[in-house]
Amino acid sequence: MDFAKRWRRCELQIDIHHHYGSKVYDSGSPVIGDLILCPTKDIRSAGVQITLKGESKVQLENLTAGATTTHHFLELDMPIPESSYPEAGTFLAGTTYIIPFHYVIPHELPSIACSHNVDSTVVKEHHQHLPPSMGNWEKDDMAPIFTRVVYSIKATIFHKPYAGQPYSTYTDACRIINVIPPSPEQPPLSIYKSSKRYALTKTKQIRKGLLSGSLGHVTAVAAQAQPLHLFPDGRGDAQSSVPISLTFKPAALDVIPPQVTKLSAKIRAYTWYQPSQASGLPDLGVA
The missing domain is CATH 2.60.40.640 (Immunoglobulin-like)
Structure with a gap:
């Protein structure tokens, strides 16, 4: 200029x-x-x-x-x-x-x-x-x-x-x-077992060490959270929660459930963009 x-x-x-x-x-x-x-x-x-x-x-x-x-x-x-x-x-x-x-x-x-x-x-x-x-x-x-x-x-x-x-x-x-215009509340996602992005159920094997035998499996099952609504001024939001249940399946009768000592969570955002007009919505269930 x-x-x-x-x-x-x-x-x-x-x-x-x-x-x-x-x-x-x-x-x-x-x-x-x-x-x-x-x-x-x-x-x-x-x-x-x-x-x-x-x-x-x-x-x-x-x-x-x-x-x-x-x-x-x-x-x-x-x-x-x-x-x-x-x-x-x-x-x-x-x-x-x-x-x-x-x-x-x-x-x-x-x-x-x-x-x-x-x-x-x-x-x-x-x-x-x-x-x-x-x-x-x-x-x-x-x-x-x-x-x-x-x-x-x-x-x-x-x-x-x-x-x-x-x-x-x-x-x-x-x-x-x-x-930030208001948007209508969307229905719950259709999540399939083949989905690489979303999962409501995950199972993991528990061991004391790399060379030790399996103690059992812990399965986490979550429900879809309610939408998070921002206040009109953008300075706050209505609270939402994600209920998660943990189930332990021991490998033997004498194995006691592990103690939960730490919980953590993170938010991951996805943005789809392209230079041309889009005819459909991203495949949320499989991609």
């Missing part, structure tokens, strides 16, 4: 009311603010565009070079009334102009967001859900570095440098917001 463009960006600011870095917006949340323009020179034949944007980015790397695929899944333009423009359509140097905007985060994407062929209506419904922000949080959101979902308010000032010429960009500004 050259010096002129950097300087012009100082002339334009986006102020979102009651906004802070860790604020979370969800469906139905208002995004209200002002576009503040203070040009250093006259902007003649000016035009203003304010857009609520949602885009996903997937970066693919190969042996030669990397490529980024960007998908714009949401673009809502704010109508700018004529009263927001100065007389004669010229923003005067040294004068501060304030243009308000008001958005409401939608509950779903328009039907055109999934106009390609899909395997079922379930896939179409998934594709019309707003995806949550990824890769822009203050803390690790467990998303891979090759994928991002970004929501932003973007403002652009257009002008005609000379009469008879087409509009060109004079300056622009952008403010990123984090969105």
Whole structure:
């Protein structure tokens, strides 16, 4: 970016009311603010565009070079009334102009967001859900570095440098917001014995040492946990639990059950991404 463009960006600011870095917006949340323009020179034949944007980015790397695929899944333009423009359509140097905007985060994407062929209506419904922000949080959101979902308010000032010429960009500004839209609760997963990713039952042989005989087998059986619901502000969640039962089958009658001295758990997140349109959902049962 050259010096002129950097300087012009100082002339334009986006102020979102009651906004802070860790604020979370969800469906139905208002995004209200002002576009503040203070040009250093006259902007003649000016035009203003304010857009609520949602885009996903997937970066693919190969042996030669990397490529980024960007998908714009949401673009809502704010109508700018004529009263927001100065007389004669010229923003005067040294004068501060304030243009308000008001958005409401939608509950779903328009039907055109999934106009390609899909395997079922379930896939179409998934594709019309707003995806949550990824890769822009203050803390690790467990998303891979090759994928991002970004929501932003973007403002652009257009002008005609000379009469008879087409509009060109004079300056622009952008403010990123984090969105976690509510999603419908999904039914329990269909987990098969051949699944490599999920298991509700595991059995392990117990030995005192590598060279000693078997003491028996311990089998752990778990039930699927209830979904973990985040609070609308993103700062807390409703508790959930995973009930697990342990069964010990001794190799001989005189073998006593081992004593449980330590319990640990971890969360593993999976993200599927591809540069082209997806017609189905990842196979959660087998893959």
